Amino acid sequence: xxxxxxxKDLTVDYRHEDRWLPAVKNVFLDVSEGETVAIVGESGCGKxxxxxTPLGLLPQDGTCRTTGQVFLNDKNLFNLKEEERRLLRGRxxxxxxxxxxxxxxxxxTINYQLQEAIILKEGKPNHQTAxxxxxxxxxxxxxxxxxxxPHQISGGQRQRVLIAMALVHHPALLIADEPTTAxxxxxxxEILQLLKELKTKLGMAMIFITHNMGIVKNISDRMxxxxxxxxxxxxxxxxxxxxxxxxxxxxLLRSLPKLTGSLGTIPVMEGQPPEPSAMPxxxxxxxxxxxxxxxxxxxxxxxxxxxxxxxxCHLF
Amino acid sequence: MLTYVSKxxxxxxxxxxxxxxxxxxxxxxxxxxxxxxxxxxxxxxSPEVREKMVKLYNLDKPIHVQYVKWxxxxxxxxxxxxxxxxxxxxxxxxxxxxxxxxxxxxxxLLVFFxxxxxxxxxxxxxxxxxxxxxxxxxxxxxxxxxYWVALLFMIxxxxxLGWLPMTGFRSILADEMTWGGQLMDxxxxxxxxLLVTALTGLAxxxxxxxxxxxxxxxxxxxxxxxxxxLPEHRVILIHALKNSLIPLVTILGLSLPxxxxxxxxxxxxxxxxxxxxxxxxxxxxxxxxxxxxxxxIGAFLTLxxxxxxxxxxxxADPRIRHR
Numbered sequence: 001x002x003x004x005x006x007x008k009d010l011t012v013d014y015r016h017e018d019r020w021l022p023a024v025k026n027v028f029l030d031v032s033e034g035e036t037v038a039i040v041g042e043s044g045c046g047k048x049x050x051x052x053t054p055l056g057l058l059p060q061d062g063t064c065r066t067t068g069q070v071f072l073n074d075k076n077l078f079n080l081k082e083e084e085r086r087l088l089r090g091r092x093x094x095x096x097x098x099x100x101x102x103x104x105x106x107x108x109t110i111n112y113q114l115q116e117a118i119i120l121k122e123g124k125p126n127h128q129t130a131x132x133x134x135x136x137x138x139x140x141x142x143x144x145x146x147x148x149x150p151h152q153i154s155g156g157q158r159q160r161v162l163i164a165m166a167l168v169h170h171p172a173l174l175i176a177d178e179p180t181t182a183x184x185x186x187x188x189x190e191i192l193q194l195l196k197e198l199k200t201k202l203g204m205a206m207i208f209i210t211h212n213m214g215i216v217k218n219i220s221d222r223m224x225x226x227x228x229x230x231x232x233x234x235x236x237x238x239x240x241x242x243x244x245x246x247x248x249x250x251x252l253l254r255s256l257p258k259l260t261g262s263l264g265t266i267p268v269m270e271g272q273p274p275e276p277s278a279m280p281x282x283x284x285x286x287x288x289x290x291x292x293x294x295x296x297x298x299x300x301x302x303x304x305x306x307x308x309x310x311x312x313c314h315l316f
Numbered sequence: 317m318l319t320y321v322s323k324x325x326x327x328x329x330x331x332x333x334x335x336x337x338x339x340x341x342x343x344x345x346x347x348x349x350x351x352x353x354x355x356x357x358x359x360x361x362s363p364e365v366r367e368k369m370v371k372l373y374n375l376d377k378p379i380h381v382q383y384v385k386w387x388x389x390x391x392x393x394x395x396x397x398x399x400x401x402x403x404x405x406x407x408x409x410x411x412x413x414x415x416x417x418x419x420x421x422x423x424x425l426l427v428f429f430x431x432x433x434x435x436x437x438x439x440x441x442x443x444x445x446x447x448x449x450x451x452x453x454x455x456x457x458x459x460x461x462x463y464w465v466a467l468l469f470m471i472x473x474x475x476x477l478g479w480l481p482m483t484g485f486r487s488i489l490a491d492e493m494t495w496g497g498q499l500m501d502x503x504x505x506x507x508x509x510l511l512v513t514a515l516t517g518l519a520x521x522x523x524x525x526x527x528x529x530x531x532x533x534x535x536x537x538x539x540x541x542x543x544x545x546l547p548e549h550r551v552i553l554i555h556a557l558k559n560s561l562i563p564l565v566t567i568l569g570l571s572l573p574x575x576x577x578x579x580x581x582x583x584x585x586x587x588x589x590x591x592x593x594x595x596x597x598x599x600x601x602x603x604x605x606x607x608x609x610x611x612x613i614g615a616f617l618t619l620x621x622x623x624x625x626x627x628x629x630x631x632a633d634p635r636i637r638h639r
Contacts, residue, residue: 061442088482090545097543102536107558117544147633167542263479 003030009069021276025229035205038216041226056085094166098178100158104150111146117168122291133164156187228284235309335615396605418592427517435525457519483587528560569625573618
C-alpha cells in the first residue's frame with residue numbers, strides 16, 4: 001500500500017543575504033496511514049521546517065525555496081496551485097504548534113476561532129459541533145471557554161483548544177511541532193495522553209516533533225533523528241532506542257541523564273551543530289564524531305532506501 | 317470604567333492649570349506687552365481707553381494675581397474680550413472652531429481611509445514593486461514641508477489650471493447661491509487644504525500601518541489561521557488587520573490636538589478662517605485673552621485625546637479590557 005505521506009529528496013533552502021542556506025537536505029521520509037513518526041533533533045536541525053513543508057506554510061515571499069517532491073496519497077503537493085493546497089490544510093493535514101500562548105489570536109474569542117474552522121467544514125457556524133469538539137479534548141466548562149478570549153484560559157486549555165481546532169475535519173495526518181514544550185510537566189503528560197487517545201480514536205497518522213526522548217519512546221512507532229538538515233537515522237522506535245547505530249544518535253542517547261544508578265557526570269557531546277552558513281564538507285557530523293575517518297571529510301553519506309532501518313553514515 | 321474615567325478627568329484639572337500657568341508666564345516674559353500696540357503712538361487709542369483696559373484686565377497687578385483672576389473668569393466660561401477689537405473671545409472661537417473641526421476632521425478621515433489600505437497592501441506585497449513605489453511616495457510626502465506643497469498646489473490648481481479657489485472658506489457671492497450651490501462652493505474651497513493635509517498625513521500613517529502589519533503577519537496566530545485552511549483574504553483582513561489596528565487607535569486619539577496645531581501653518585497659507593489662524597494672529601498681536609483661550613482649548617483637546625485613546629484602546633484590545 002502506498003504511504004499516506006511520502007517525502008522524496010526534499011531540500012529546503014532559506015535565503016540569507018545573497019546565499020541560499022539549506023535547512024533541510026535530501027530528506028526521504030514516508031508516513032503510513034495511522035502511524036506515528038517522531039522526529040528528534042537539536043534546535044535548528046530543520047525539524048520545524050520539515051514539519052511546515054507538507055502544509056505549504058513555508059514563507060511565500062521568495063526567501064525560501066524547495067526542491068524534491070512531497071506526495072500526499074500519490075498527489076505531488078508541489079504541483080498543486082496555492083488554492084488547492086489551502087483546501088488540503090486543516091482538511092487532510094492539520095497542525096498543532098509549539099506555543100499555545102502565541103498561537104491563538106488574542107483579539108478574537110475562542111468560539112470565533114473555532115467556528116471559523118467549523119464554517120469551512122459545515123458552511124455555517126454550529127454551536128453543538130464546537131461543544132462536542134471541546135468535549136473531545138476533555139475540556140469541561142466548554143461554555144465558558146467558548147466565550148473566553150485566549151488570555152482568559154490557561155496554557156493547557158489553549159493547547160486543547162488548538163488540538164480541537166485541528167481535529168474539526170478529521171484530518172488524515174496531524175503534524176505536532178513540539179506541542180508540549182511550552183507547558184508545565186504535568187500538563188505535558190496530559191496533552192500527550194490526549195494526542196495518543198485521539199490518534200487511535202480517529203485513526204490519524206501523526207508526525208510528532210520533539211527533542212524529548214521519553215516522549216519519543218512513549219508515543220511513536222518509528223523515529224527519525226535529524227542533524228543539520230539531514231535525517232541521519234531512521235527506524236522502529238524500539239530498535240533505534242535499544243541499539244542506536246549512527247554515532248550522533250549514540251551520543252545523543254548517552255547524554256541523557258539516568259534516573260537509576262549513581263549521579264556521576266552526565267556525558268556531553270562536544271562542540272555545536274554547524275551553522276547553515278558554515279556547513280563542513282562531507283558528513284555534517286564528522287567534526288564532532290568520535291569515529292570519523294578519512295572518507296567522512298570528503299563524502300556526504302547518502303542512503304536512499306526509505307523503508308526499514310536507515311543510517312546515513314559511512315560506517316554502515 | 318466609570319470610576320476610571322472620572323479619576324482621569326479629575327487628574328486633568330491640575331495639568332490644565334499647569335499648562336495655562338506656564339503659557340501665561342511665557343507670554344508675560346515675551347517682549348512687547350498686551351498694551352504695546354495701544355501706545356501713545358497709536359492715534360486711535362486714547363489714554364483713557366488704555367487706562368480702562370489696564371484696569372479691566374488687571375494689567376497693573378503682579379503677574380500671578382492676573383493669572384488667578386483669569387482662572388477665576390475661566391471657571392465661569394468667561395474668556396474675556398479680545399484686545400484687538402473688543403469682541404468676546406468666546407464668540408470668535410465659536411465662529412472658527414467648527415470650520416477647523418470640519419477641515420481637520422475630514423482630513424483625518426481621508427488619511428485613515430487611505431492609509432490603512434495602503435499600509436496593508438504594502439505589507440502583504442512586502443518588497444514587491446508595489447511596496448517600493450508606495451515607499452518612495454511615502455518618503456517624498458514625508459520629506460516635503462506642508463506649506464511648500466500648499467503653495468505648489470495653489471500655483472498648479474489655482475493659477476495654471478484655475479480649477480479651484482485658493483483661499484478662504486466661501487466665495488464673496490456665496491449668499492446669493494442656492495443651497496446646493498453653497499455646499500458645492502464650500503467643497504471647492506475645502507478641496508485644496510484637504511488635499512494638502514491628507515497627502516502629508518498619509519505618508520506617516522501608511523508607513524506606520526505597514527510596519528504594524530508586517531509585525532503581525534509574522535505572529536504565530538497568523539500561521540495557525542493559515543494552517544486551519546482559511547482563505548488568505550480572511551487571514552489578512554480579519555486575523556492580521558484586527559491586531560494591527562490596535563496601535564492605530566492610540567494615534568487617532570493623539571492626533572486630536574493636531575486639529576489646531578497643524579492648522580496654524582496651513583490655515584494661514586490658505587487664509588482659511590479656522591482656529592489655527594486665529595491663534596497665529598493672536599500671537600502676532602499679543603492678544604492675551606485669545607491666546608489663552610486657544611491654548612486652553614488645545615490643552616483640553618490633547619488631554620481629551622489621550623483619554624479617548626486609552627478608553628478606545630481598552631475597547632479594541634480584550635487583554636486590556638479585562639484587566
